[in-house]
Amino acid sequence: MAKQPTVLICGGSGLIGTRLQEILRSKGYRVTLLSRSKTQGSDRFYWDPAQGFLNIDALNANHIVNLAGAGVADKKWSAKRKAEIIDSRVDSADILYKKLTEQKSYPQSYISASAIGYYGDRGDEMLTEDARRGDGFLAETTERWERAADQFQKLKIRTVKLRIGVVLAQSGGALEKLSMPVRWMAGAPLGSGKQYMSWIHIEDMCRMIVAAIENKKWTGVVNGVAPEPVTNREMTERIAKMLDKPLILPNVPEFALRLAMGEMADIVLESTRVSCEKAQNDYGFKFSYGDLDSALRDLLRDKNEDGGESANDGAS
Numbered sequence: 087m088a089k090q091p092t093v094l095i096c097g098g099s100g101l102i103g104t105r106l107q108e109i110l111r112s113k114g115y116r117v118t119l120l121s122r123s124k125t126q127g128s129d130r131f132y133w134d135p136a137q138g139f140l141n142i143d144a145l146n147a148n149h150i151v152n153l154a155g156a157g158v159a160d161k162k163w164s165a166k167r168k169a170e171i172i173d174s175r176v177d178s179a180d181i182l183y184k185k186l187t188e189q190k191s192y193p194q195s196y197i198s199a200s201a202i203g204y205y206g207d208r209g210d211e212m213l214t215e216d217a218r219r220g221d222g223f224l225a226e227t228t229e230r231w232e233r234a235a236d237q238f239q240k241l242k243i244r245t246v247k248l249r250i251g252v253v254l255a256q257s258g259g260a261l262e263k264l265s266m267p268v269r270w271m272a273g274a275p276l277g278s279g280k281q282y283m284s285w286i287h288i289e290d291m292c293r294m295i296v297a298a299i300e301n302k303k304w305t306g307v308v309n310g311v312a313p314e315p316v317t318n319r320e321m322t323e324r325i326a327k328m329l330d331k332p333l334i335l336p337n338v339p340e341f342a343l344r345l346a347m348g349e350m351a352d353i354v355l356e357s358t359r360v361s362c363e364k365a366q367n368d369y370g371f372k373f374s375y376g377d378l379d380s381a382l383r384d385l386l387r388d389k390n391e392d393g394g395e396s397a398n399d400g401a402s
């Protein structure tokens with residue numbers, strides 16, 4: 087194995103993986119990728135989890151971070167799409183596990199993405215990692231995803247399943263979708279607006295993955311959320327305040343969201359208030375962006391500088 091520790095990121099070309107690559111390289115890791123894209127290189131390997139294909143050279147890594155999965159919010163949830171969402175996550179873990187069992191050396195850790203969708207629609211209940219599984223498609227998907235990740239423990243590989251919340255980033259992801267209508271004075275809370283959104287700044291999400299790689303205490307399920315979950319109304323209002331835009335429209339009714347998005351509206355309508363206590367108290371993780379205003383100021387401010395939008399410090 088190479089002297090420079092190698093982290094293999096599966097599905098590393100997306101929102102989280104792109105930033106994670108930069109952070110890991112800046113910390114001195116060699117980063118390799120497993121991708122369905124056929125462009126290959128010394129650090130980029132091809133796989134096709136659906137077809138059970140994986141270039142085994144990719145497995146020469148000290149740590150594996152598996153972020154792969156068909157986008158949950160990319161297309162309406164037809165039966166075919168639902169199968170794709172589940173299979174892409176389970177198949178990717180299965181093929182990695184199968185090929186690793188054929189190897190002589192294993193990585194030290196397997197860090198799998200999971201999601202707070204595991205908990206389902208839970209009102210204002212504060213959800214720790216021990217909370218029961220919720221109902222619905224997202225909950226079922228995450229249960230199967232986590233079960234697929236559990237296989238790696240049979241090889242005595244330290245396994246961490248990060249139940250990731252709504253990742254806020256400068257471009258791409260949920261914040262862009264939430265802030266765009268606000269910029270165009272068409273922002274409004276969704277449904278009742280009372281549903282909790284457990285968010286995390288992309289930097290903290292990536293730093294959490296690095297902590298899971300580096301700190302051997304990290305094991306099992308860990309919630310990947312910031313300490314301050316807020317309701318959808320509060321999130322919308324704070325974005326508007328930060329962008330110095332008024333919110334003039336009434337809430338978007340639930341039936342309209344269901345009409346437009348079908349079952350996929352669960353993503354924005356389910357209330358999930360998730361605790362970060364395990365990461366923070368048990369493992370000593372320190373958030374760089376623990377409160378929403380600091381996260382929004384950081385992420386919307388740069389956009390402001392680039393795009394000439396107005397933003398304030400949220401103090402007025």
Ligand SMILES: NC(=O)c1ccc[n+]([C@@H]2O[C@H](COP(=O)([O-])OP(=O)(O)OC[C@H]3O[C@@H](n4cnc5c(N)ncnc54)[C@H](OP(=O)(O)O)[C@@H]3O)[C@@H](O)[C@H]2O)c1
Pocket residue numbers: 096097098099100101102103120121122123135136153154155156157158170174175178199200201202250251252253254259260
């Ligand atoms: N972003 C969030 O707010 C959030 C919240 C909760 C959970 N998560 C989970 O965290 C993981 C990473 O999130 P992300 O936002 O970085 O996701 P992303 O931007 O959608 O990237 C996921 C990557 O998965 C690979 N992929 C896509 N479809 C696939 C398929 N059918 N089979 C195998 N691989 C496929 C793609 O890589 P290639 O094209 O290179 O193969 C893609 O770059 C995902 O599993 C996501 O569900 C994200």
